[in-house]
Amino acid sequence: MKILLVFALMFSTYAFAQSGHDHQDKSQSGGDQHGDMHDDHHGKGMHGGMHGGMHGGGHKLDKATLKHFFEPLPASIIDENKNAALIKLGKKLYSDPRLSVNDQISCNSCHRLDNFGVDSQATSPGHEGKRGGRNSPTTFNAALHIAQFWDGRAKDVEEQALGPILNPIEMGMPNEAAVVDKLKKIDEYKALFAEAFKGEKDPIQYKNVGVAIGAFERTLLTPSRFDDYLKGDEKALNDAEKRGLQKFVHMGCANCHNGVAIGGNSYKKIGLVEPYETKDMGRFAVTGLETDKKVFKVPSLRNITKTAPYFHDGSVATLDEAIREMAEHQLGREVGPGFVDDVKAFLGSLTAKGKE
Ligand code: HEC
Numbered sequence: 001m002k003i004l005l006v007f008a009l010m011f012s013t014y015a016f017a018q019s020g021h022d023h024q025d026k027s028q029s030g031g032d033q034h035g036d037m038h039d040d041h042h043g044k045g046m047h048g049g050m051h052g053g054m055h056g057g058g059h060k061l062d063k064a065t066l067k068h069f070f071e072p073l074p075a076s077i078i079d080e081n082k083n084a085a086l087i088k089l090g091k092k093l094y095s096d097p098r099l100s101v102n103d104q105i106s107c108n109s110c111h112r113l114d115n116f117g118v119d120s121q122a123t124s125p126g127h128e129g130k131r132g133g134r135n136s137p138t139t140f141n142a143a144l145h146i147a148q149f150w151d152g153r154a155k156d157v158e159e160q161a162l163g164p165i166l167n168p169i170e171m172g173m174p175n176e177a178a179v180v181d182k183l184k185k186i187d188e189y190k191a192l193f194a195e196a197f198k199g200e201k202d203p204i205q206y207k208n209v210g211v212a213i214g215a216f217e218r219t220l221l222t223p224s225r226f227d228d229y230l231k232g233d234e235k236a237l238n239d240a241e242k243r244g245l246q247k248f249v250h251m252g253c254a255n256c257h258n259g260v261a262i263g264g265n266s267y268k269k270i271g272l273v274e275p276y277e278t279k280d281m282g283r284f285a286v287t288g289l290e291t292d293k294k295v296f297k298v299p300s301l302r303n304i305t306k307t308a309p310y311f312h313d314g315s316v317a318t319l320d321e322a323i324r325e326m327a328e329h330q331l332g333r334e335v336g337p338g339f340v341d342d343v344k345a346f347l348g349s350l351t352a353k354g355k356e
């Protein structure tokens with residue numbers, strides 16, 4: 001498989017180089033590419049390379065190719081009217097430092113709502129300034145991912161939210177009962193929980209903290225110009241962005257970064273083609289499988305121009321470098337400034353509309 005992959009990539013490199021990039025390749029809108037589109041849905045490595053090789057060229061991707069790789073953001077993934085009380089409670093909890101042992105740290109400290117859901121640091125200072133080894137990913141659009149955390153160890157945002165509160169280097173609460181006791185002494189929460197969990201006898205439960213925060217996080221979707229483009233608004237992207245999108249697909253980035261979150265839907269090894277140096281074994285810690293060493297959840301690229309630094313350990317400072325490293329380590333390709341600039345332009349179209 002690996003040899004095949006490398007071969008496919010070499011072939012794609014060759015064909016891509018041959019195709020130039022100014023002319024409009026007519027074969028793109030032809031029927032031939034449909035053949036390789038049915039299986040291998042969300043990126044198993046080879047597809048994009050071959051695809052790129054066969055169809056490199058023009059600036060325009062046809063609708064079928066776009067649809068194959070990407071999906072626009074849904075308008076909503078939670079009924080915000082029906083769950084208004086729950087979401088209101090979740091939002092309050094998300095930003096409340098009283099959920100931490102010293103009343104100093106909230107979810108919002110590391111996942112700032114006014115800063116694209118991140119704190120812009122390589123690793124985040126938690127309780128008593130202690131830092132873990134991983135970069136804080138954004139909470140924006142995270143509810144769409146197949147699972148939570150870089151290694152996918154929590155199944156959804158509801159489950160995930162219960163981790164940091166008890167984590168000694170994050171919010172540092174000693175145990176679930178201590179959190180519940182603390183909340184029960186706050187009148188405002190008595191009312192908010194009662195309203196959010198109507199009909200429950202004892203609504204202030206640890207589990208319900210997660211349910212409420214998760215409900216709030218489900219509202220953190222950020223529609224972008226790329227979504228408008230996917231829905232058929234040709235003018236939503238400018239020429240550089242369209243060029244970048246095409247390069248992103250043809251180079252093979254979209255093999256892994258695809259779907260509704262442009263990532264977040266699969267696990268892949270960092271250093272798939274060119275080995276990548278890291279002590280973090282990623283998903284291996286969750287599954288114990290040898291093949292999961294250095295495997296991480298493929299990050300979503302929504303709002304990516306706003307969420308530096310990059311990679312699981314925050315070791316990559318700029319998006320330019322992240323793009324170059326990805327091309328090298330995941331695809332075995334060296335890319336120049338033209339590629340980086342165009343792809344970066346495309347990635348900018350994934351930023352929340354109105355906040356670019
Ligand atoms: C001290 C900083 C810190 C605090 C406080 C914190 N987080 Fe995080 N958060 C992180 C880090 C670091 C990770 C990645 C850890 C990992 O993958 O192992 C993370 C991961 C996540 C993820 C997963 C996103 C993804 O793409 O997989 C979500 C969702 C999240 N946090 C929500 C929350 C919520 C909700 C709270 C409050 C209850 C919270 N965080 C508190 C630092 C923090």
Ligand code: HEC
Binds near residue numbers: 301326330
């Ligand atoms: C084989 C799968 C795969 C391919 C192909 C791939 N990526 Fe990635 N990408 C990943 C994984 C896995 C990570 C997380 C790596 C880590 O943090 O260790 C990642 C991380 C990133 C990041 C940093 C995200 C963040 O939040 O820190 C960017 C930006 C990125 N990729 C862009 C690209 C671009 C551009 C291409 C094409 C040149 C590309 N990727 C090709 C799997 C892939």
